[in-house]
Ligand SMILES: C[C@H](N)C(=O)N[C@@H](Cc1c[nH]cn1)C(=O)O
């Protein structure tokens with residue numbers, strides 16, 4: 496029996512164990528964006544530290560400092576660094592993942608409690624963080640464990656970097672990597688693998704070589720000293736919400752065109768070969784429709800839709816803090832509101848320039864209103880777009896691993912989302928970075944009823960193990 500056969504059989508036999516362990520971590524509501532959940536994020540980091548130590552990995556913990564969130568000074572969650580194997584004859588693979596998750600409330604429309612992993616009759620494992628990014632993160636541990644239980648030697652030295660702030664701008668991580676790039680942990684890395692994105696559809700695995708960047712903005716409008724009765728003050732005050740709506744409505748057209756002058760100036764032109772590449776992808780608009788459970792797409796063709804997601808910037812309005820949003824009909828004029836929106840950026844766009852253009856535009860639009868309220872705008876966090884060289888053994892090894900596990904050749908995709916640290920690894924370590932997704936396009940990351948299919952999780956563990964074996968024999 497080959498090492499692959501043994502590993503695959505072992506993973507199949509232990510499916511229930513893997514699902515139970517996923518349930519254990521989904522039950523830790525490690526939401527990085529909510530101050531009250533910070534102890535849970537730390538608890539999740541500690542869970543990983545304990546598991547890594549149990550597996551015999553060497554663990555270093557970096558505390559990146561403090562942040563202010565919701566008016567509170569909080570410790571940033573630990574960056575957990577695990578090392579398993581230091582054999583100079585083997586390649587060293589760095590894997591990254593995040594153990595924080597997006598917020599989730601049953602009232603948002605979840606069919607089940609977001610923090611209780613539920614397996615439905617279609618084999619979907621539903622719970623916040625199931626696909627983004629808890630199943631992929633813990634799967635690296637299961638790969639080590641399976642090798643140990645079977646007495647099969649790990650084919651590479653594995654370095655693991657797990658953070659608890661990815662969903663909130665990865666505060667503290669870039670600085671740490673840049674400072675430690677030549678140090679003992681990152682200095683001997685040969686290549687990097689991140690499993691934190693999704694297949695293009697629901698059937699075919701893919702390898703991902705590009706991500707968009709993100710610049711996240713908060714625009715605050717304040718005026719009255721307190722919330723007011725609209726019957727008493729309506730018509731007599733400059734209402735912060737009206738000002739905010741006026742400004743926010745100028746940012747983007749209903750068909751997705753960003754209306755901020757100059758924002759498209761730096762977008763890298765689409766090359767002829769790139770344009771052709773879209774024609775060969777195994778993808779249909781139905782994949783997007785099924786992922787979003789509706790047909791309200793802007794574009795009429797697959798190519799236009801994918802280019803809009805991967806290749807061009809977009810601006811999304813996310814919400815308004817301080818606005819009345821409960822059921823019922825409270826007749827209030829909120830005294831202060833904070834609008835949240837973000838721009839997904841693409842190659843050649845610089846966060847500094849994006850921020851300048853956005854601030855100038857928002858301030859100019861606010862000035863046109865002639866309001867006596869005050870407006871302030873800040874960029875909360877920003878990261879640049881990333882594109883990798885796919886002509887590298889890292890991608891070749893991953894392609895072979897996919898063929899071994901799924902018996903198909905993968906699509907090569909880009910992704911509309913952002914993982915800012917990807918570019919930092921590529922530039923600071925000067926190493927190839929690969930994105931090797933585990934979940935499907937319709938997993939509902941960041942949405943209600945987030946899930947990972949049982950097959951994606953189980954085959955995903957096999958995929959990560961196979962990838963490390965293919966790396967070990969790849970021609971550098
Ligand atoms: C693709 C990855 N799994 C992800 O969800 N990334 C987030 C990162 C982020 C940035 N600001 C807030 N979250 C994303 O693309 O939204």
Ligand SMILES: [Zn+2]
Nearest residue numbers: 627662940941
């Ligand atoms: Zn996410």
Ligand SMILES: [Zn+2]
Nearest residue numbers: 593627628691
């Ligand atoms: Zn993620």
